[in-house]
Amino acid sequence: MDKRKAKRMLGRIAAAVSGCVLLPAVVLSAASGIFRSPAYLEPWQKDYYRQFQDVRVQAAAHGLLAANGHNMQPWFIRTDAGDAGSFYLYADSSRQTPEVDPMARQLMVTQGAFLEYVRVAGTALGYTVDIGLFPHGAYDEGRLEESMVRKAVAKVTLRKAAVSPSPLYAFLFQPDTNRGPYRPAPLTDQETKALQSLGTDKLAVEVFRNKDDLGRLGGNVMQAAKAEAGVPRVMEESEQIFRANEFAKNRYRYGFSVEGQGTTGIMKHVIQGVVTLFPSMNRGQAASDRFVQSTQAAVDHTPAYALIRSRDNSRESQILSGMLYSRLVLQAHSLGLAVQPLSQALEEYPEMANIYAAIHRDYAPQGGTLQMLVRIGQPVKEAPLSMRRDIRELFSEAP
Structure with missing residues (x-):
């Protein structure tokens, strides 16, 4: 065999091997909808x-x-x-x-x-x-x-x-939630004061950064995550609003997606393709395990927690807590910090009752309601943006 024939044959072998490697990526990217514009x-x-x-x-x-x-x-x-x-x-x-x-x-x-x-x-x-x-x-x-x-x-x-x-x-x-790891650097006194000063006479913001509170609150968070992961109807509720690919995200524009865990770039499309072709990978025990694992990763990389506590649990207090939470998010961003809600321990369905009572006993001993529990810190990387609907969908009729 002459050198030119040998070279051509080696080229064909290399192309065949390359095709075997690239084919799954092509299929996964197509299933993900990689060429769809993210409306x-x-x-x-x-x-x-x-x-x-x-x-x-x-x-x-x-x-x-x-x-x-x-x-x-x-x-x-x-x-x-x-x-x-x-x-x-x-x-x-x-x-x-x-x-x-x-x-x-x-x-x-x-x-x-x-x-x-x-x-x-x-x-x-x-x-x-x-x-x-x-x-x-x-x-x-x-x-x-x-x-x-x-x-x-x-x-x-x-x-x-x-x-x-x-x-x-x-x-x-900026995205309101960053579920990725935070740097170990503790919040400064100035940052802590800036966040806690957002409180009002009816609502309090408390930041916790000492070892004991980090351990106790982190324990509450993990207990709640494991409890939630063990309640099939709760996990199924989340599974029903998971958007596996670009087609679904453009169609519904609300709910969960793989970006929620900070996945971006080509890996996002690989994962979306896998979940699209093999939906069972994001359901049942697999979804429960992944939820617990991601929560543990968040807890392991948390330098501070913050709680929003209201005097009562009236509808007005709930709404005002939401307004305060937005101020907390924006203020945190202005300080170069990120936040992530970890409020499973504050949820009010039966299986969460003991954990709900425990965290209120520790952090609202004089009464009142804990409305939000979040982790705060300097993010290792920026969070991806999440889906949003067309604003016109919110109006009963166009003004």
Whole structure:
């Protein structure tokens, strides 16, 4: 065999081997939808709101970026044709997650998170923002879902004023949650003071960074994660809103995805392809094990925790806690810190009752309700952006 024939043969062998290696990646990438444009990320663009003329839609487009339970984005907005400066925010009960949130407490916290983002954005856009809670009266707790349809959480009124840029505005466009590892550097006294000073006469922010509290709170977090992982109906609720690939993310634009664990780049598409082709890898015991493992990794890389505690557990306090949580997120970002909610220990379904009682006994001994538990620290890397719906979907009719 001459050298040219040998070279051609070696080339064909190399190509065949290469094809065997690349074929799975090609198949996985196709299943992932690698060439699909991520429309679900458009709301994160800083000029997204500019395409809308109505200031109510502009403000709400910022609220859409706020933290929310299970990324369900459970917000619904109604407008009044006779009042061009106001809108009414409703809790969308059809987007509730009843297994982990049977009392709809997290749903109310989520409403508050939205309202605070609207307030920060409205001020930066040159408006005063008045927020009146429950303008139609309190919910009938005995007919809660019906009340949510009939009664607004808040009336938001925007009045033209001088532009007053908020130092926190730029941080609206950062992902609210970072589930990755945090650096071991402890929070400084100045950082701790800046976060705790966000508290009000009705709500407290407490930051814990000593070894005993880190161990105790980390223990609460892990107990709760293991308990939740062992409740099939709760895990199934999360599985039902998992979006395995780009096709599903563009179609639904809410819920969970692989980015939630910080996976990006080509590895994101590899994992999405695998989960798309083999759905069982993200269900049942496999999903439970992965949830516990990821929680343990988070706990192992946490230099501080923060708790938001309210005097009572009224619907108003829940909403105000959500507003405070948004301020906490934005303030943390302004300090170069990241946060991640780890609030399973605060959930109110039966299997969590003992853990809920224990953490309240330790951290709310004088009474009150712990509304949020989060980890805080300097992130090792930036978190990817999560799915967001088209803001027009939130409005009952386009203003």
